[in-house]
Amino acid sequence: MDLRNCPRCGRLFTYISKNLCPVCIEEDEKEFKKVKEYVWAHRGCSAVEVHEATGVSLEKILNYLREGRLEARGLKGPLLFCESCGEPIDQGRFCPKCSDQLVRGLKGEENSKKPSYSTGSGKEKNKMYLADRIIRR
Ligand SMILES: [Zn+2]
Numbered sequence: 001m002d003l004r005n006c007p008r009c010g011r012l013f014t015y016i017s018k019n020l021c022p023v024c025i026e027e028d029e030k031e032f033k034k035v036k037e038y039v040w041a042h043r044g045c046s047a048v049e050v051h052e053a054t055g056v057s058l059e060k061i062l063n064y065l066r067e068g069r070l071e072a073r074g075l076k077g078p079l080l081f082c083e084s085c086g087e088p089i090d091q092g093r094f095c096p097k098c099s100d101q102l103v104r105g106l107k108g109e110e111n112s113k114k115p116s117y118s119t120g121s122g123k124e125k126n127k128m129y130l131a132d133r134i135i136r137r
Pocket residue numbers: 006007008009010011020021022023024025
């Protein structure tokens with residue numbers, strides 16, 4: 001039996017698949033449901049509004065978006081940026097163009113057209129200070 005302390009509440013629990021105790025997993029589900037329902041009822045609201053209304057942290061809300069559990073389309077965006085080119089995206093990690101290129105790259109069809117890579121230095125910041133920017137908005 002794999003006993004662990006829950007990283008969130010410190011309770012001792014039996015580890016199965018998630019590194020959270022059953023109480024926190026349930027809590028997490030409830031929070032996600034709250035966020036989802038709020039976004040559904042208030043299309044076009046900002047992530048900060050959702051955070052203030054539901055009490056769920058901005059980081060968690062952004063994580064829902066990254067995981068694709070929540071669609072950013074209901075929110076005032078953009079909230080996420082493509083990890084390759086920095087374009088604003090609705091969900092996931094890459095814009096449709098880059099995910100397409102990634103798939104092609106994996107298939108070894110690189111001679112079709114070289115993607116124009118940006119240096120990324122300026123755009124990297126978008127990602128780094130994402131939460132920061134949202135708070136200041
Ligand atoms: Zn817990």
